[in-house]
Amino acid sequence: MLRGLLDGWEFPKGLGFRLGGLLSLAILPIGLISVIQTLHLSREYERSAEIALLGRTATAAAGERALLQGALGTADALGPAVLETMDNPRACADIMRSFVQRTVNFAYAGFTRLDGTSECSSVPGVHDMTQDPAFKHFVESPGTLVTTSMIGSEDGESSVIVIQPLYRGAELLGYIGVAMSHDMLRSTHVAGLGGDSVQVLTFNNLGQILSGGQDGKASLSDLLPRDKSLPSLLSRSETTFSDYSAQGERRIFSVVPVVPGLVYAMGSWTRSESGIAGIDKTRRTALVLPLILWAASLSVAYFAVYRLVLRHIRELRGQMRRFAIGDRSAPPPILKDAPTEIGDMSATFHNMARILIRDEDAMEAAVNEKTVLLKEVHHRVKNNLQLIASIINMQIRVIDHDDAKRVLRSVQDRVASLATIYRNLYQAEHLDSVEADRLLMDIINQMVNASVGPGTGLRVETDLQPLVLMPDQAVPLSLLATEAFTNALKYSGSGGDGRPPWVRMTLRSESPTEAVLEVENSTGDAPMAEGTGLGSQLIDAFASQLEGRTEFDHSAGRFSMRLHFRVEPVQRRPAAMADVVLTSAARPGSQH
Numbered sequence: 001m002l003r004g005l006l007d008g009w010e011f012p013k014g015l016g017f018r019l020g021g022l023l024s025l026a027i028l029p030i031g032l033i034s035v036i037q038t039l040h041l042s043r044e045y046e047r048s049a050e051i052a053l054l055g056r057t058a059t060a061a062a063g064e065r066a067l068l069q070g071a072l073g074t075a076d077a078l079g080p081a082v083l084e085t086m087d088n089p090r091a092c093a094d095i096m097r098s099f100v101q102r103t104v105n106f107a108y109a110g111f112t113r114l115d116g117t118s119e120c121s122s123v124p125g126v127h128d129m130t131q132d133p134a135f136k137h138f139v140e141s142p143g144t145l146v147t148t149s150m151i152g153s154e155d156g157e158s159s160v161i162v163i164q165p166l167y168r169g170a171e172l173l174g175y176i177g178v179a180m181s182h183d184m185l186r187s188t189h190v191a192g193l194g195g196d197s198v199q200v201l202t203f204n205n206l207g208q209i210l211s212g213g214q215d216g217k218a219s220l221s222d223l224l225p226r227d228k229s230l231p232s233l234l235s236r237s238e239t240t241f242s243d244y245s246a247q248g249e250r251r252i253f254s255v256v257p258v259v260p261g262l263v264y265a266m267g268s269w270t271r272s273e274s275g276i277a278g279i280d281k282t283r284r285t286a287l288v289l290p291l292i293l294w295a296a297s298l299s300v301a302y303f304a305v306y307r308l309v310l311r312h313i314r315e316l317r318g319q320m321r322r323f324a325i326g327d328r329s330a331p332p333p334i335l336k337d338a339p340t341e342i343g344d345m346s347a348t349f350h351n352m353a354r355i356l357i358r359d360e361d362a363m364e365a366a367v368n369e370k371t372v373l374l375k376e377v378h379h380r381v382k383n384n385l386q387l388i389a390s391i392i393n394m395q396i397r398v399i400d401h402d403d404a405k406r407v408l409r410s411v412q413d414r415v416a417s418l419a420t421i422y423r424n425l426y427q428a429e430h431l432d433s434v435e436a437d438r439l440l441m442d443i444i445n446q447m448v449n450a451s452v453g454p455g456t457g458l459r460v461e462t463d464l465q466p467l468v469l470m471p472d473q474a475v476p477l478s479l480l481a482t483e484a485f486t487n488a489l490k491y492s493g494s495g496g497d498g499r500p501p502w503v504r505m506t507l508r509s510e511s512p513t514e515a516v517l518e519v520e521n522s523t524g525d526a527p528m529a530e531g532t533g534l535g536s537q538l539i540d541a542f543a544s545q546l547e548g549r550t551e552f553d554h555s556a557g558r559f560s561m562r563l564h565f566r567v568e569p570v571q572r573r574p575a576a577m578a579d580v581v582l583t584s585a586a587r588p589g590s591q592h
Helices: 002-007 015-060 062-084 089-102 133-140 182-187 216-223 231-236 277-324 340-398 402-427 436-451 471-491 534-545
Strands: 108-113 145-149 159-168 171-180 199-204 209-212 239-244 250-259 263-270 459-464 502-511 514-522 549-555 558-566
Touching: 015 062, 015 239, 015 250, 015 263, 015 277, 062 089, 062 108, 062 159, 062 171, 062 182, 062 250, 062 263, 089 108, 108 159, 133 145, 133 159, 145 199, 159 182, 182 209, 231 250, 231 263, 277 340, 340 402, 402 436, 402 471, 436 459, 436 471, 436 502, 471 502, 471 514, 471 534, 471 558, 534 549, 534 558
Parallel strands: 459 502
Antiparallel strands: 108 171, 145 159, 159 171, 199 209, 199 263, 239 250, 250 263, 502 514, 514 558, 549 558
């Protein structure tokens, strides 16, 4: 189906289209290699950018990591002191208070029992911690924990507390907590990571935000991926991903562990600050550049082929077309600035055209000379026949015997018919054919003028359709028509009912290869007169030469002779009407 569709179009058959197809196949592997390599490099670059983002996020949270790890170490260090002073809550509280006063990083330190009471803390008094979120999380899942708590905060806001369980042997006694403010954690973030829109926050394994944003909680919601919870991001630790923020901005997010299993840091980056925006351009370029390379290669190749081949071939084709339709004014010029192969072809065509023009001129001169000679022969034969007819006519005038005059007149008619044939031959435009209708009309007019006198009332009717014959057929046909018309004139009688006698000759074509000649005459009521029979013998002889058959019909008041003969085709191709077949004759819309 595709092949049939392409066969109906012309442009796929052109050299330019086929060359473009071959070049496309040649460039295709290079383009594929370019795309594959570019995509591979873009993936490597993307991976490098992701690793860089993870490193920048880890660097930003490095201070917080040190602070949290220090808090975990402090909670471990306070454990033995708590165990020693557990029976003396005042001494234990003094230790906790002294510790907080010596450090600036922590706002609270204390021990909380499993029942929720806290007597050993940096905050004076006995405290009920059962409602504290940190206590609830510890009861649900005893173990090391970094979470938020309301203890140790002076402004009513929550703080970040690091919890370490305290055991005596295998017995869990409670937990030691060391708390610090959110601002303390946020202050440890490294600034200047790439721009004002770069944000880093930390959260624990429960999804609670511990610190983040440049201006506190006011911008925390802008940092989070839209429609994603923080616990769901734990599976993406040590990775980067792209998503929309709560404000609908496309951002790059990176997640790294700060304290493995407890605290994580998430960085939020715009695509331009992350460096991944350039990767998108690189990937688009990976597809665009091969297309540009393909288009440029095709353009250069087509221009080169047009300059070197196509324009010369088109010029040579134009020369051939003009030469084919008959432009013989001068040999086509040899193409200049053409490649050697095309130049040789143009020179060969130039020499061929020059030889053909020379031979055609010589042939035309020879044909003209032979035509003149042949017409001269026909003219002389016609003159000789007319001279013989004149001599016969002179003889008729000096003879008194009527039968002899009639015989000589019939001979004169036959000679005059032959003279008419040769007159038509040398007057005809083409010597290889004769217009039979015109020839028979001349013979009829000549015989009527010579044989039918005034006052006889004889009516001569003709119906001669155009018919072109070879001279070999025209001569016996005209002689047969002469004999038949002579007999018709000789034996024509009354037309009946007082009408004058009549003679009719008809010539028509029944098919492209068969024609009919019919000669009729009126006979009246009188019987047919007997003749010598020479006319009938001549008619049969001429019909045999024409390979035809004759039919005679003598009905009431009329007699007819009908000849059916085969028409030989005339091989005549006038120069003005000759068909010229060009190389692009089958091309729709072609003009020459």
